[in-house]
Amino acid sequence: MDIRQFHAAFFEESRENLAAMERGLLALESAQGDGETIHVVFRAAHSIKGGAATFGFSSITDLTHLLETLLDEARGGKRTLGSEAIGALLAAVDVLHGLLAAAEHGDAIDEVALARARGGLERMLAGGAGVGAAAGTEAKAADAAPERWTVGFAPAPSLFLGGNDPLRILRELAEHGPVTARCRDERLPPFAELDPHAAYLAWDLELPGTVPRNAIAEAFAWVEDECELAIEAVAAQPAPAADGGAGAGNVAQFSQRASDTDGSIRVAVTKIDALINLAGELVITQAMLRQRSAGLDPVAHESLLAGLEQLERNTRDLQEAVMGVRMLPVEFAFSRFPRMVRDLSSRLGKKVRLRTxxxxxxxxxxxxxxIVDPLVHLVRNAIDHGFESPAERRAAGKDETGTLSLSAAHQGGHIAIEISDDGRGLDRERILRKAAERNIPVPENPSDAQVWDLVFAPGFSTAEQLTELSGRGVGMDVVRKNIQALGGQVEIRSCKGTGTTVAIKLPLTLAILDGMSVAVGGEVFIVPLNTVVESLQPAPGDVHAIAGNGRVLRLREECMPLVDLAAFYGLPARPREGAGIAVVVESGERRLALEVDALLGQQQVVVKNLEANYRRVAGVSGATILGDGRVALIVDAGDLGAALRLPAAA
Incomplete structure (x- = not known):
C-alpha cells in the first residue's frame, strides 16, 4: 500500500497539533493554563512524532522527540516551564512548521534553524529539572513503584474510524512487561445488528508495578479522546476494603472522554464547494418551477402546487444546511494573534495582554x-503605534500593560469584528497637519469621524520615522480596499489618551447575498442590499447638471453623483413614465445615486463568479441566474465609485 496517500491528512493534522501546542504554551506562560494544558501540549507533540515516524520524516521525529522529553518531565512534576523554556519550545514549534512545509513540498530543510532549535531544547534538558528540593521529594514519592497497575480500557465505537487498533495498544504494553487481560463483551450486539466498523469490546488489564506509568499513558496517548480510560496504582500492601481489584468495579470509575455521537470527517474543500454549487443550482431550478407554475389553476393542480411549496421549503433548508458546512468559528482567524502579540510586544519593549x-x-x-491579512495589519499597527511604552503608560496613570481586544458578534445577516486598544488614541491635530502636508482634501469643519477617515487615504501615515512595523495609517487604504472587496465596511472610533477601535462589518458568506432586483435598459440587475441606503423618485428640481455631462442628485442638503446605469453598462435607454427611480448606495467613503427604470423586488441570490466564467466587467462583482433562466449581473457599487473618479483624476 502506498502510504503517501495519507500525507495530506498527516500534514493537516500536524498543523492543527502545532496550533494546539502554541496555544497551550502561551497559556502556560501567562499562567492561564491548568494541569490539563501540559497534557494537551504533550499529546500534540506525541501525535506529530508518531505520524512523522510512520512516514519516515526523521527530522520531524527527532525534534519532536526532544520536545516530548522536555514536556514529559514538566507534566511529571520534574521540571517547571519558565519563560526561557517556553521560548525554546515555541522556537521549536516554529521550526516544525518549516519542516512540515519542507516535507510537504519537497523543499530543502533549513539546517541552521533546525540546529538552533535542537540546541535550545538540549540546553534545557541538560540544565536540570529546575524544581525545588521539596518538589523533587514529592516527585520521588509519586514515582514510588506500586505492586501493580490496573487499567480499564473501553474504546468508543468510532475508534476504528481514526485508524486506531486496540490490539496494537496491547502489543505495545506487552513490550514493557507481562500483561494480564480480560476481555469484556457486554456491549457486543446480536450478530444481525453488528457493525463491522464499530468497536464493541473493552478490556481490564493488569501490568507489574515496575512498568513506568508514563509508558502506560503513552500507549493510549493517541486514543485518550476516543475511549473511557482509567489507570490506577495498586499499593504493595493495600487495605482490604480499598482493593477493588481489576474487575467490573473499575468500569464505573472511568471518566467519559468522548461521546458515541461525537466525531468528524475530513472532506476536501473542493468537494464542499461542489456541493454548495449544486445546492445553488437546485435553488435556481426550484425558482424556475415556481415561476412556470404561477399560471396554473390552484384547484385543478392543488396537489402539484402543494408539492412545489414543500420542495421550496426543503430546498431552502438544504441550501442553509450545505452553507453551514463551510461555516467555521472566527477562532480560526483569532488563533494566530496570541503568538503575534507576544512576539511583537516583546520585540518593541511593550507590555500587551490580548483578550478575545x-x-x-x-x-x-x-x-x-x-479577512486574516487585514486583521494582521490592524493588530500590528495597534501594537507598534497604538500602545505607549510601559514608562509612558505609568506617567499617564495607566496600567503599564496595555489591553488589546478582539471581538466578533453576529448582527443580523452580518458579522461585526472589532479591534480595540487602550493606547494613546489618534491625534486629531496631527492627522490634519499630515493631511495638509500631503495635499489630501479635508472637509470644512470636519467631524472626528471625518478626520479619522483620513488615515485610509493612500500612503497616509503619522509615523515620524520609517520602521519595519510602520505607524497606524500606513497601508490602511489597502485594509479598507480588501474589506470592501468582501462586501464589508470599516470605520474608526478613537479618543486621544484613551484608545482606538477599528470596527469591521462583513457579510456572513460570499456565496449567497440578499439583493434588490432592478430593471435597467430591458435587463435585470441585482444591487446588494448591504450597500442600499434608500430608494426614491427624485423631483425634477433635485437633479442638476454639472460640467462634463455629469449630473448630481441633491438629497436633504447633500449632493451625490447620479449614475444612469443603462448608459454606464452600454444599454439602450428605455422610455419611462415620468422621472426614473434613484437607488442610493454606499460606495466606500461616499454615496452614489443609481438611476434605474423600476424596482422589481428583493430576493436572495446565488452568486456566480463572472470573471472565472467570462471576464472582468467594470461595475460588476458577479452574476446570478433568475427563476426564468436569465442571467442578472450584480452591481459593484465600489467599482462604480472608482470608475467615476478616474476621469477627474486623469
Whole structure:
C-alpha cells in the first residue's frame, strides 16, 4: 500500500497539533493554563512524532522527540516551564512548521534553524529539572513503584474510524512487561445488528508495578479522546476494603472522554464547494418551477402546487444546511494573534495582554481566509503605534500593560469584528497637519469621524520615522480596499489618551447575498442590499447638471453623483413614465445615486463568479441566474465609485 496517500491528512493534522501546542504554551506562560494544558501540549507533540515516524520524516521525529522529553518531565512534576523554556519550545514549534512545509513540498530543510532549535531544547534538558528540593521529594514519592497497575480500557465505537487498533495498544504494553487481560463483551450486539466498523469490546488489564506509568499513558496517548480510560496504582500492601481489584468495579470509575455521537470527517474543500454549487443550482431550478407554475389553476393542480411549496421549503433548508458546512468559528482567524502579540510586544519593549471574545461566532471559510491579512495589519499597527511604552503608560496613570481586544458578534445577516486598544488614541491635530502636508482634501469643519477617515487615504501615515512595523495609517487604504472587496465596511472610533477601535462589518458568506432586483435598459440587475441606503423618485428640481455631462442628485442638503446605469453598462435607454427611480448606495467613503427604470423586488441570490466564467466587467462583482433562466449581473457599487473618479483624476 502506498502510504503517501495519507500525507495530506498527516500534514493537516500536524498543523492543527502545532496550533494546539502554541496555544497551550502561551497559556502556560501567562499562567492561564491548568494541569490539563501540559497534557494537551504533550499529546500534540506525541501525535506529530508518531505520524512523522510512520512516514519516515526523521527530522520531524527527532525534534519532536526532544520536545516530548522536555514536556514529559514538566507534566511529571520534574521540571517547571519558565519563560526561557517556553521560548525554546515555541522556537521549536516554529521550526516544525518549516519542516512540515519542507516535507510537504519537497523543499530543502533549513539546517541552521533546525540546529538552533535542537540546541535550545538540549540546553534545557541538560540544565536540570529546575524544581525545588521539596518538589523533587514529592516527585520521588509519586514515582514510588506500586505492586501493580490496573487499567480499564473501553474504546468508543468510532475508534476504528481514526485508524486506531486496540490490539496494537496491547502489543505495545506487552513490550514493557507481562500483561494480564480480560476481555469484556457486554456491549457486543446480536450478530444481525453488528457493525463491522464499530468497536464493541473493552478490556481490564493488569501490568507489574515496575512498568513506568508514563509508558502506560503513552500507549493510549493517541486514543485518550476516543475511549473511557482509567489507570490506577495498586499499593504493595493495600487495605482490604480499598482493593477493588481489576474487575467490573473499575468500569464505573472511568471518566467519559468522548461521546458515541461525537466525531468528524475530513472532506476536501473542493468537494464542499461542489456541493454548495449544486445546492445553488437546485435553488435556481426550484425558482424556475415556481415561476412556470404561477399560471396554473390552484384547484385543478392543488396537489402539484402543494408539492412545489414543500420542495421550496426543503430546498431552502438544504441550501442553509450545505452553507453551514463551510461555516467555521472566527477562532480560526483569532488563533494566530496570541503568538503575534507576544512576539511583537516583546520585540518593541511593550507590555500587551490580548483578550478575545466571540471566538465561536461562525463565518464562511472563504471570508475567514480573506479577512486574516487585514486583521494582521490592524493588530500590528495597534501594537507598534497604538500602545505607549510601559514608562509612558505609568506617567499617564495607566496600567503599564496595555489591553488589546478582539471581538466578533453576529448582527443580523452580518458579522461585526472589532479591534480595540487602550493606547494613546489618534491625534486629531496631527492627522490634519499630515493631511495638509500631503495635499489630501479635508472637509470644512470636519467631524472626528471625518478626520479619522483620513488615515485610509493612500500612503497616509503619522509615523515620524520609517520602521519595519510602520505607524497606524500606513497601508490602511489597502485594509479598507480588501474589506470592501468582501462586501464589508470599516470605520474608526478613537479618543486621544484613551484608545482606538477599528470596527469591521462583513457579510456572513460570499456565496449567497440578499439583493434588490432592478430593471435597467430591458435587463435585470441585482444591487446588494448591504450597500442600499434608500430608494426614491427624485423631483425634477433635485437633479442638476454639472460640467462634463455629469449630473448630481441633491438629497436633504447633500449632493451625490447620479449614475444612469443603462448608459454606464452600454444599454439602450428605455422610455419611462415620468422621472426614473434613484437607488442610493454606499460606495466606500461616499454615496452614489443609481438611476434605474423600476424596482422589481428583493430576493436572495446565488452568486456566480463572472470573471472565472467570462471576464472582468467594470461595475460588476458577479452574476446570478433568475427563476426564468436569465442571467442578472450584480452591481459593484465600489467599482462604480472608482470608475467615476478616474476621469477627474486623469
Amino acid at each position: 471574545a466571540g471566538e465561536g461566532t461562525e463565518l464562511d471559510k472563504g471570508m475567514i481566509e480573506k
